[in-house]
Amino acid sequence: MKRFLTFLCGTVLLAASGCGQASKPANQIEVWHWMTDRHEAFATLARQYEEQTGIKIKLELFAPSDTYTQKITAAAQANVLPDLYGILDKKSIVGAFIKAGLVADLTADFEANNAAWEKAMYPKALDVMRFSAGNIDEVKPGIYGAPLDVTNIQMVYNKELLKKAGITRVPATFDDFLAAIDALKRVGVAPFVSGFGEMWIVDCFASNYAFNIMGQDKVMATFRGEVKYTDPDWVKVLTIFKTLADRGAFIDGIVTKGNKYAEQDFALGRAAFAFNGSWCVNVYRDMNPDLDYGVASLPAMDQSRPVRSWGGAGSSLVVNGNSSNKDKAIAFLKWLTAKEQQAYFAETTNNLPANRDAGTAISPVLAEFSRLVEHTTHPSIWPLNEDPLVIEAFDKGIQAIIIGDKTPVEIAEQVQSVKERQMKKAAK
Amino acid sequence: MRLNRYILQDICKNTVLHIFLLTVTISCLFPIFWMVRSSLMTNQTIFVDHSFFPGQLNWQNYAEAWVKGRFGIYFFNSIIYTVSVVTGIVVVSSMAAFAFSRLYFPGRDLIFYIFVAAMMIPLPGSFVPLFVMMNKLHLVNTRIGYILCMINVGLSLSILLLKTFFDKMPSDLEDAARIDGCNRWQIWWHVALPLARPALAVIVIYNSLNVWNEFILANLLLNDKTLMPLQTGLMAFNGAFQVDYPVLMAGLTMTAIPIVVVYLMMQKHIVKGLSSGAVVG
Numbered sequence: 001m002k003r004f005l006t007f008l009c010g011t012v013l014l015a016a017s018g019c020g021q022a023s024k025p026a027n028q029i030e031v032w033h034w035m036t037d038r039h040e041a042f043a044t045l046a047r048q049y050e051e052q053t054g055i056k057i058k059l060e061l062f063a064p065s066d067t068y069t070q071k072i073t074a075a076a077q078a079n080v081l082p083d084l085y086g087i088l089d090k091k092s093i094v095g096a097f098i099k100a101g102l103v104a105d106l107t108a109d110f111e112a113n114n115a116a117w118e119k120a121m122y123p124k125a126l127d128v129m130r131f132s133a134g135n136i137d138e139v140k141p142g143i144y145g146a147p148l149d150v151t152n153i154q155m156v157y158n159k160e161l162l163k164k165a166g167i168t169r170v171p172a173t174f175d176d177f178l179a180a181i182d183a184l185k186r187v188g189v190a191p192f193v194s195g196f197g198e199m200w201i202v203d204c205f206a207s208n209y210a211f212n213i214m215g216q217d218k219v220m221a222t223f224r225g226e227v228k229y230t231d232p233d234w235v236k237v238l239t240i241f242k243t244l245a246d247r248g249a250f251i252d253g254i255v256t257k258g259n260k261y262a263e264q265d266f267a268l269g270r271a272a273f274a275f276n277g278s279w280c281v282n283v284y285r286d287m288n289p290d291l292d293y294g295v296a297s298l299p300a301m302d303q304s305r306p307v308r309s310w311g312g313a314g315s316s317l318v319v320n321g322n323s324s325n326k327d328k329a330i331a332f333l334k335w336l337t338a339k340e341q342q343a344y345f346a347e348t349t350n351n352l353p354a355n356r357d358a359g360t361a362i363s364p365v366l367a368e369f370s371r372l373v374e375h376t377t378h379p380s381i382w383p384l385n386e387d388p389l390v391i392e393a394f395d396k397g398i399q400a401i402i403i404g405d406k407t408p409v410e411i412a413e414q415v416q417s418v419k420e421r422q423m424k425k426a427a428k
Numbered sequence: 429m430r431l432n433r434y435i436l437q438d439i440c441k442n443t444v445l446h447i448f449l450l451t452v453t454i455s456c457l458f459p460i461f462w463m464v465r466s467s468l469m470t471n472q473t474i475f476v477d478h479s480f481f482p483g484q485l486n487w488q489n490y491a492e493a494w495v496k497g498r499f500g501i502y503f504f505n506s507i508i509y510t511v512s513v514v515t516g517i518v519v520v521s522s523m524a525a526f527a528f529s530r531l532y533f534p535g536r537d538l539i540f541y542i543f544v545a546a547m548m549i550p551l552p553g554s555f556v557p558l559f560v561m562m563n564k565l566h567l568v569n570t571r572i573g574y575i576l577c578m579i580n581v582g583l584s585l586s587i588l589l590l591k592t593f594f595d596k597m598p599s600d601l602e603d604a605a606r607i608d609g610c611n612r613w614q615i616w617w618h619v620a621l622p623l624a625r626p627a628l629a630v631i632v633i634y635n636s637l638n639v640w641n642e643f644i645l646a647n648l649l650l651n652d653k654t655l656m657p658l659q660t661g662l663m664a665f666n667g668a669f670q671v672d673y674p675v676l677m678a679g680l681t682m683t684a685i686p687i688v689v690v691y692l693m694m695q696k697h698i699v700k701g702l703s704s705g706a707v708v709g
Contacts, residue, residue, distance in 0.1 A: 032651075036663065036666065036667040039664075060653070061653075062647050063663040063666065064663060067647045067648075070644075070647075070648060071647060071648050073556065074556045075559070077559070077560055078559055078564075078568075080568065264475050268475060268476060277669075279670075282670050283670050286471045287472065287475055
């Protein structure tokens with residue numbers, strides 16, 4: 001008993017001792033991030049920076065991302081945010097952080113030296129942290145963060161399975177795609193897999209075709225309530241899913257499949273096409289290093305307009321507006337997004353660099369993703385977004401079409417009725 | 429031996445019972461077996477090799493999990509947190525439960541119900557106010573801050589359990605102790621606590637599990653890697669897009685061992701604690 005009590009007292013004393021809050025050194029930049037897979041590369045760069053400048057980078061990893069978001073929210077309210085951090089939330093939340101003075105305006109730094117920093121970045125990546133004049137969040141126009149990498153979501157195809165089905169050319173039009181589906185089915189290969197159990201992927205796939213079929217202006221007009229979801233163009237978007245389902249394009253159980261399981265299916269050669277983001281390069285390499293695959297845009301319905309896939313900044317960091325080390329943090333961020341560091345980042349982590357000049361260090365498959373970055377778009381850079389309940393009705397409707405529960409026209413009417421209800425609510 | 433109706437009935441009953449128990453046992457043990465099996469595979473084989481025993485055993489995953497997940501320091505921290513928090517909960521909750529059960533003071537029931545009501549508040553709901561309060565007390569990023577919060581998390585249920593136990597303790601025992609010259613502290617220490625051993629065992633195992641597996645509050649309150657508990661190490665293998673399943677499984681296996689040992693050590697008391705609530709003293 002005595003031994004146990006001694007052990008207990010020792011433990012409690014140890015817990016209580018030497019753990020007071022340390023004051024923050026002036027020559028240190030604190031960074032909070034969530035990127036588990038990039039932590040090692042980040043740490044190496046942080047050591048290099050310390051050797052070069054004498055400024056210590058204190059790197060703290062908090063994962064998974066939802067826990068990180070909770071931490072950032074709590075730290076923001078207690079005003080103890082670090083010098084550099086990321087906001088993994090909607091653009092309106094980023095706007096709220098900016099208006100609270102928790103994010104520094106980096107516009108002057110991006111525009112300095114004939115806008116050298118700005119020009120080095122992919123514009124699409126910068127757009128995620130850029131607030132333009134007249135933005136709905138009422139944030140002072142400017143650039144408020146720097147992207148570390150870029151992502152985009154495209155169609156990937158298994159070269160061996162296509163060859164097996166006798167497909168010599170990657171389908172560029174929707175008709176070609178349907179022909180490829182028939183050819184794959186003839187040789188007993190499931191044509192297409194994606195994580196359609198996750199709403200955001202369904203939404204992304206549908207929005208690519210909405211932009212292709214009717215263009216951005218008409219999509220935005222629909223969001224404003226000026227065009228109805230029962231419009232023939234929207235019905236055409238919904239009909240794509242019915243056509244693909246009727247043709248047997250989808251792997252079994254696609255509407256309940258999470259993206260991680262869809263990735264397994266493609267990596268293990270269970271489907272010939274997949275719809276996935278550029279991060280898949282790492283995932284497929286881990287699961288099947290011998291997988292031979294390529295990247296292409298979704299086959300267009302309307303050849304006169306490009307298919308605009310979702311993409312842009314993958315991970316961005318912002319500088320704490322209240323930080324006493326603001327200038328040092330900006331200097332570090334600038335260094336981190338410079339060509340050499342971005343090339344190292346891309347090479348070691350297999351992510352697309354945000355710096356345009358750093359693209360030489362990436363793998364051939366990533367280079368294919370990189371080639372398509374300029375054709376991307378993202379809800380966070382649109383002038384306005386659809387009501388979340390309308391999006392939910394639209395995405396769930398697509399799932400109902402795929403399983404044959406509803407027709408495109410029925411779903412279009414349902415979505416329109418939700419839209420009208422939400423508009424009435426908003427008008428009150 | 430001749431088979432009669434009663435013996436046949438007995439055999440049937442036993443067979444059904446044993447099949448049921450075997451099914452439950454397999455359903456409990458199979459996930460653990462699968463975790464250990466997966467921990468010995470590679471990222472390439474884990475999705476294609478569906479055999480029960482992998483052809484090639486990849487023990488390297490354990491070493492990688494230990495080094496990459498920084499398990500050395502995290503194990504140390506988790507042991508400190510678990511011992512401190514469980515000790516704190518046992519001491520405070522047993523005193524509080526004894527007071528709620530055996531002492532009379534104004535507002536006793538109201539305070540007790542407030543404690544019980546605290547169980548209804550989900551932890552994430554209190555994150556922001558908790559963080560702001562701990563920051564004002566300069567307890568963010570300190571071991572003691574995390575320990576105090578975790579003690580608070582475990583108090584409500586422990587007090588409720590022990591109060592129910594103490595309520596059933598015969599008052600004659602307390603009177604006898606008082607005649608022997610015990611004061612209230614001595615009654616709590618010499619009479620109430622030894623009798624509540626089964627309930628305390630339940631509290632110890634329940635809270636040990638809770639603290640050992642906790643990481644959300646740790647992630648919120650702690651910044652330094654040197655202060656983080658074991659579960660944080662597991663997150664190193666669980667990226668936003670990639671999961672290193674075999675190493676994660678190896679980490680999970682190592683993480684599960686101490687808590688299984690605690691459970692095995694306490695299991696006799698736990699069964700008693702769950703079944704002997706009606707007979708105290």
